[in-house]
Amino acid sequence: MSHVYDVAVVGAGPAGLSAALNLVRARRRVLLIDSNRPRNSATLLSHGFLTRDGISPLELRKLGREEFLGYEGAEHRQTLATAIRTTEGGFEIDCEFRGAASSATARVVLVSTGLHETLPDIGSLRAFYGTYVHSCIECDAWGKRDQPIAVIGEHPDLAERALLLSQWSDDVIAFTHGADIVTADEETRLASRGIRVERRRVAAIQGDREGMHGVELADGEVVARTAGFVRPTWSGALEYVAPTGAELDADGLLVVDDHGRTSVQGLYAAGESTAPGPQQLIVAAGSGARVAATINRDLVGGVEHLGDAVQ
Structure with missing residues (x-):
């Protein structure tokens, strides 16, 4: 030019x-x-x-x-x-x-x-991303308020994100996807807010056109959830x-x-x-x-x- x-x-x-x-x-x-x-x-x-x-x-x-x-x-x-x-x-x-x-x-x-951004290797995650599963808590937590929420991550900020989500729901489960990222002190603090830590690997997000139904673990168990937040x-x-x-x-x-x-x-x-x-x-x-x-x-x-x- x-x-x-x-x-x-x-x-x-x-x-x-x-x-x-x-x-x-x-x-x-x-x-x-x-x-x-x-x-x-x-x-x-x-x-x-x-x-x-x-x-x-x-x-x-x-x-x-x-x-x-x-x-x-x-x-x-x-x-x-x-x-x-x-x-x-x-x-x-x-x-x-x-x-x-x-x-x-x-x-x-x-x-x-x-x-x-690169999402964790979880089946069907991409299909629900942007509608029922999000990454930005400040942006999208209001829309998932009072729902059973899964927060999934393989990074050390998982506990912090789970605690933040407790502002919008009293039913939050933190999924580490098999990563050793939540310390004993953090788990105690999460438990004080009613947040459970699930350390098994996540296999897939379960749901259909009506929405998200749950988080499927590697051993086949499905934990009922209707919303999720993931840490890419x-x-x-x-x-x-x-x-x-x-x-x-x-x-x-x-x-x-x-x-x-x-x-x-x-x-x-x-x-x-x-x-x-x-x-x-x-x-x-x-x-x-x-x-x-x-x-x-x-x-x-x-x-x-x-x-x-x-x-």
Whole structure:
């Protein structure tokens, strides 16, 4: 491309859309790169977003794109960023969509591609995920209130998640899926809240079109449950950022300062690309708006005076 964008925003979830909207309103020429592969695509309804409680996450994205594209200087491309490289005066972003390669050049780049999640190996889990089984407690526990709830996980935060769910139901069972992750002290604390720990491996989620009926264990026993929360393994999926040499933390997420600046000058990050675990949509959107303000202020100072990178 012969022209250079002020900002390329990679990722069109709440963080990316919020940042792109605020930047184009600051009269920046903004390219929004969107692979259209949202992590929450299996979720039918989104909750906790002020004035949009209960909206489809896909509809929320659609409305966000339309608002962004209503401004001069806004451009949207449905494509997948495959590599970001530093160049003199900015960055080049390589993209690919259905075998067609393209590229774009921008003075600065904001990474907001979110997380990739891997669910535990449990039969039929994917079939019920997003409707009867969820991952975000803050987002979806209200809809499962007062039901028999299973909380399934293979990570050390299982006890914490089970305790949190007791705010919405007094019938919670924590399934470790065979992992040795709940300590004796944690089990005692869980028991004080009426939460049982089931340490056997989970074979499958049982149910039909009417809903979830129970959790089938490896020995064939079925524990009656009508709702569930599962702890996926989350990763940043930030391989495309590697050519920049940006610093990643132990979770594989971008290290940023309090304003979203990474260790590479001119490269910023917002939303789930910077924090372990998924964020509520409204929190991610706020992160995008905050980092957008930093980017605009840094650009006002000139590319050569972009904010100090993370040390």
